[in-house]
Amino acid sequence: LCWLTLCWCSPDPRLRESLMQQEASRQTGGRLLLTEAELRLSAQLHKLKEQEMKSSDFPPALHFFKAKPLIQRSLIYSLLQRMPKGAALHVHDFSMVGVEWLVRNVTYRPHCYMCITEDQSVRLLFSFSQPKPKPQCSSWMLLETLRAKMGNTTDLDNSLIRNLTLFTEDPEAAYPSQDVVWKRFEQAFISAWGLVTYAPVFKDYYYEGLRQFYMDSIMYLELRALLPQTYELDGSTHDSAWGLKTYQDVTRQFVSEHPDFLGARVIFTVHRGLNASMAWKKVEEAMNLQKAFPEIMAGFDLVGREDSGRPLWYFKEALSLPGERGVNLPFFFHAGETDEEGTDVDGNLLDALLFNTSRIGHGFALLRHPVAKALSKKKGVAVEVCPISNQVLKLVSDLRNHPAAVLMSEGHPLVISSDDPAMFGSSGLSHDFYEAFVGLGGMNSHIGTLKELAMNSIRYSSLSPQLKEKALDLWQRKWDKFVSENSQ
Amino acid sequence: LCWLTLCWCSPDPRLRESLMQQEASRQTGGRLLLTEAELRLSAQLHKLKEQEMKSSDFPPALHFFKAKPLIQRSLIYSLLQRMPKGAALHVHDFSMVGVEWLVRNVTYRPHCYMCITEDQSVRLLFSFSQPKPKPQCSSWMLLETLRAKMGNTTDLDNSLIRNLTLFTEDPEAAYPSQDVVWKRFEQAFISAWGLVTYAPVFKDYYYEGLRQFYMDSIMYLELRALLPQTYELDGSTHDSAWGLKTYQDVTRQFVSEHPDFLGARVIFTVHRGLNASMAWKKVEEAMNLQKAFPEIMAGFDLVGREDSGRPLWYFKEALSLPGERGVNLPFFFHAGETDEEGTDVDGNLLDALLFNTSRIGHGFALLRHPVAKALSKKKGVAVEVCPISNQVLKLVSDLRNHPAAVLMSEGHPLVISSDDPAMFGSSGLSHDFYEAFVGLGGMNSHIGTLKELAMNSIRYSSLSPQLKEKALDLWQRKWDKFVSENSQ
Ligand SMILES: [Zn+2]
Ligand SMILES: [Zn+2]
Numbered sequence: 001l002c003w004l005t006l007c008w009c010s011p012d013p014r015l016r017e018s019l020m021q022q023e024a025s026r027q028t029g030g031r032l033l034l035t036e037a038e039l040r041l042s043a044q045l046h047k048l049k050e051q052e053m054k055s056s057d058f059p060p061a062l063h064f065f066k067a068k069p070l071i072q073r074s075l076i077y078s079l080l081q082r083m084p085k086g087a088a089l090h091v092h093d094f095s096m097v098g099v100e101w102l103v104r105n106v107t108y109r110p111h112c113y114m115c116i117t118e119d120q121s122v123r124l125l126f127s128f129s130q131p132k133p134k135p136q137c138s139s140w141m142l143l144e145t146l147r148a149k150m151g152n153t154t155d156l157d158n159s160l161i162r163n164l165t166l167f168t169e170d171p172e173a174a175y176p177s178q179d180v181v182w183k184r185f186e187q188a189f190i191s192a193w194g195l196v197t198y199a200p201v202f203k204d205y206y207y208e209g210l211r212q213f214y215m216d217s218i219m220y221l222e223l224r225a226l227l228p229q230t231y232e233l234d235g236s237t238h239d240s241a242w243g244l245k246t247y248q249d250v251t252r253q254f255v256s257e258h259p260d261f262l263g264a265r266v267i268f269t270v271h272r273g274l275n276a277s278m279a280w281k282k283v284e285e286a287m288n289l290q291k292a293f294p295e296i297m298a299g300f301d302l303v304g305r306e307d308s309g310r311p312l313w314y315f316k317e318a319l320s321l322p323g324e325r326g327v328n329l330p331f332f333f334h335a336g337e338t339d340e341e342g343t344d345v346d347g348n349l350l351d352a353l354l355f356n357t358s359r360i361g362h363g364f365a366l367l368r369h370p371v372a373k374a375l376s377k378k379k380g381v382a383v384e385v386c387p388i389s390n391q392v393l394k395l396v397s398d399l400r401n402h403p404a405a406v407l408m409s410e411g412h413p414l415v416i417s418s419d420d421p422a423m424f425g426s427s428g429l430s431h432d433f434y435e436a437f438v439g440l441g442g443m444n445s446h447i448g449t450l451k452e453l454a455m456n457s458i459r460y461s462s463l464s465p466q467l468k469e470k471a472l473d474l475w476q477r478k479w480d481k482f483v484s485e486n487s488q
Numbered sequence: 489l490c491w492l493t494l495c496w497c498s499p500d501p502r503l504r505e506s507l508m509q510q511e512a513s514r515q516t517g518g519r520l521l522l523t524e525a526e527l528r529l530s531a532q533l534h535k536l537k538e539q540e541m542k543s544s545d546f547p548p549a550l551h552f553f554k555a556k557p558l559i560q561r562s563l564i565y566s567l568l569q570r571m572p573k574g575a576a577l578h579v580h581d582f583s584m585v586g587v588e589w590l591v592r593n594v595t596y597r598p599h600c601y602m603c604i605t606e607d608q609s610v611r612l613l614f615s616f617s618q619p620k621p622k623p624q625c626s627s628w629m630l631l632e633t634l635r636a637k638m639g640n641t642t643d644l645d646n647s648l649i650r651n652l653t654l655f656t657e658d659p660e661a662a663y664p665s666q667d668v669v670w671k672r673f674e675q676a677f678i679s680a681w682g683l684v685t686y687a688p689v690f691k692d693y694y695y696e697g698l699r700q701f702y703m704d705s706i707m708y709l710e711l712r713a714l715l716p717q718t719y720e721l722d723g724s725t726h727d728s729a730w731g732l733k734t735y736q737d738v739t740r741q742f743v744s745e746h747p748d749f750l751g752a753r754v755i756f757t758v759h760r761g762l763n764a765s766m767a768w769k770k771v772e773e774a775m776n777l778q779k780a781f782p783e784i785m786a787g788f789d790l791v792g793r794e795d796s797g798r799p800l801w802y803f804k805e806a807l808s809l810p811g812e813r814g815v816n817l818p819f820f821f822h823a824g825e826t827d828e829e830g831t832d833v834d835g836n837l838l839d840a841l842l843f844n845t846s847r848i849g850h851g852f853a854l855l856r857h858p859v860a861k862a863l864s865k866k867k868g869v870a871v872e873v874c875p876i877s878n879q880v881l882k883l884v885s886d887l888r889n890h891p892a893a894v895l896m897s898e899g900h901p902l903v904i905s906s907d908d909p910a911m912f913g914s915s916g917l918s919h920d921f922y923e924a925f926v927g928l929g930g931m932n933s934h935i936g937t938l939k940e941l942a943m944n945s946i947r948y949s950s951l952s953p954q955l956k957e958k959a960l961d962l963w964q965r966k967w968d969k970f971v972s973e974n975s976q
Pocket of ligand 2: 907
């Protein structure tokens with residue numbers, strides 16, 4: 001660039017071109033060599049994107065709840081649905097399946113009871129006989145009886161659906177602050193709890209989750225899972241090993257029925273509200289599970305709202321345990337899911353990296369930590385970007401301002417994921433891919449961006465090198481088919 | 489960092505400390521050596537900031553129109569008002585002075601007429617006799633007569649004030665999109681036009697502007713000025729040279745009355761809606777003004793909404809003119825005031841740098857252009873950050889997500905400014921400094937940040953090296969006094 005300062009009249013157009021090229025090649029997917037067919041498809045996408053950007057209601061600038069109907073009509077979206085997106089690496093256990101299924105299938109099963117709390121949230125439970133009363137909740141009603149009395153059950157079912165998701169017509173008014181939306185998030189989570197921890201539902205829910213992701217052109221999944229105690233109608237219960245074994249069995253069954261699906265692995269998660277000694281026990285439990293189920297068990301993470309939870313450094317003794325015992329328990333920490341800067345929690349990003357995290361969940365604050373950012377790039381620690389989650393949980397409003405737009409322009413290792421799709425009403429990864437491609441990428445993202453994002457999801461997965469190679473081969477075949485079918 | 493990978497158990501606390509130190513020293517003001525008194529003041533500010541961050545209504549997370557009453561009550565704000573902030577480098581000519589003054593002083597002068605447009609915006613004009621009718625406007629009413637009839641003029645005055653600013657109780661509802669808020673911005677600008685281009689008011693307005701900035705502890709100003717044709721009551725008019733000469737005379741007068749104020753310089757601005765040949769003429773005019781008034785004339789810029797204007801590259805012939813003629817006409821381009829990525833307009837940042845811009849106005853999109861960002865840092869081209877302007881004009885909503893938070897964490901050269909304080913109802917630089925210090929900086933910014941931002945405003949001004957030295961000396965004396973008076 002030294003000849004730049006010599007130019008005191010007009011900039012050299014070749015220099016300009018070369019700097020623009022430098023920027024283009026630095027971004028995610030900017031250095032991939034593309035086939036003719038890929039370039040044709042890219043040109044189509046570019047045209048479609050120009051049209052969508054001209055609209056006064058540009059979906060990524062709107063709240064997802066308002067943008068969703070627009071996205072559903074988008075031709076880009078329908079292409080992204082069919083596009084082989086690789087793996088979903090950041091999805092939580094009880095928010096995999098669209099809540100329609102929970103309401104229309106699960107709550108119609110026999111023995112399903114409901115009570116209504118003082119603040120109008122529902123609690124659901126399976127039980128042979130009338131369950132014992134719950135404090136601050138109405139008396140338990142058998143849904144079967146209730147529905148039989150009502151005749152038209154549409155209102156009840158819709159109200160259940162609203163209880164189990166964050167969706168609302170006017171999200172800006174309903175959720176004025178992060179505190180309010182997180183409270184509502186936790187309520188919806190508790191509402192679903194009694195359904196999804198019922199052992200038969202636990203199993204079916206996971207199978208349905210795999211099916212929905214598979215239908216969204218996903219071929220592999222890594223699930224953040226609490227592995228909670230599950231229960232049977234007779235009151236007997238199962239522990240975390242049962243849960244993990246169930247995931248393993250159902251995964252094997254699903255793969256045998258869908259040979260072009262590669263499977264799933266589980267990241268055991270515990271709540272960051274735990275105290276140090278509880279966390280210690282949970283890490284020990286994780287090491288035991290890892291030893292007993294090495295195929296499905298991928299590692300360990302802490303979950304729950306970062307801003308109100310304990311910082312990673314608080315758990316340093318527990319997190320040092322695997323290292324001290326010579327056990328390899330990979331970490332996949334949520335870190336930097338915050339707008340606050342310079343707080344203890346804001347230290348999580350650096351600490352996650354110091355504890356050798358395999359990936360970073362969200363990393364929303366990463367740009368504000370240039371040293372952590374450089375470390376993450378150097379060590380190849382990918383950021384799991386969940387645009388819709390960050391918008392609904394009010395970290396950012398216009399998704400063009402999402403920090404991952406910058407990470408993309410810098411070619412930082414990243415993958416796109418959906419966090420809690422059921423809570424947000426998004427499906428699989430396609431809505432988040434839409435936001436990433438159209439909103440975060442703007443007119444700069446192209447077919448190479450999509451290709452690299454899909455390949456990243458395999459590259460940065462917890463799979464062994466052999467399985468990664470197998471996965472990439474399978475993905476490439478699907479990709480080539482997709483490109484040849486859709487490029488004109 | 490190479491020993492990091494050797495550690496497979498617990499991270500070394502000394503390594504952690506050292507990485508945190510690296511990050512702290514990289515940020516704006518992170519490498520300044522601070523005095524004992526400065527450290528004491530910083531500790532006070534830190535405590536105050538902790539309290540404000542705990543509030544559920546954290547001002548930088550709110551729209552400025554809602555945050556302003558909270559900021560007014562903040563002890564941090566009152567300190568920032570008194571703090572010597574150095575120079576205001578990005579302020580527009582007709583948005584310097586709080587509109588209260590325009591309404592309560594200017595519209596009460598004799599011969600002031602008003603008409604109301606079909607879309608309920610006002611037009612104002614000084615005239616000896618009834619002005620000739622204006623299309624799409626009501627008949628002209630003499631405000632003196634109107635007020636005499638009304639008795640109570642509060643409603644009229646308040647409605648004038650609302651016409652001349654963007655303020656509204658519910659900005660999210662009133663301004664649903666960038667298009668709407670920019671339209672309103674342009675209307676308010678036109679409403680003020682007939683007042684501020686009346687030659688006697690032009691003079692007084694500028695004097696009052698200097699006074700208001702001076703009262704906000706600013707010691708020097710660089711004004712983006714359109715230098716429009718101004719008029720007298722008898723219908724005679726003045727050209728741009730008269731305007732510039734007036735600025736020079738008033739500045740000299742103000743400085744002679746306030747010896748601790750250093751003066752002002754003018755950046756001649758033209759609208760980016762111009763065509764190429766008009767722009768060519770305007771650049772020629774700028775070169776002539778530069779020759780005739782080298783003391784006050786600082787350079788050239790293009791203004792108006794970037795997204796709907798012509799990109800800089802469109803004007804390349806006109807902008808190459810000074811270089812071709814061997815004339816040194818410094819540029820101070822607005823660039824990157826956009827959320828759109830990969831459009832022609834989004835190329836403005838790189839082109840501004842290729843045309844050797846002295847500073848970048850806004851640079852909101854700079855993070856998405858890593859090559860341009862590196863170039864700006866390397867060449868020492870400071871970014872003029874105007875947080876409140878960017879929020880009100882809907883580039884970003886929560887100011888903690890403003891990209892300059894990242895620029896600050898990287899120690900990028902930047903200054904804080906207020907763009908159009910009168911339009912937004914902010915005063916001088918203090919409100920923007922509050923947003924920068926509390927919102928952009930979070931808990932990481934400290935007295936060193938404020939000190940460096942103030943010194944930057946002199947360092948990156950258009951002043952000669954000699955005048956910069958003089959300015960820094962004067963600023964340092966004011967600063968030391970401020971610190972000793974406010975550190976307990
Ligand atoms: Zn998550
Ligand atoms: Zn401006």
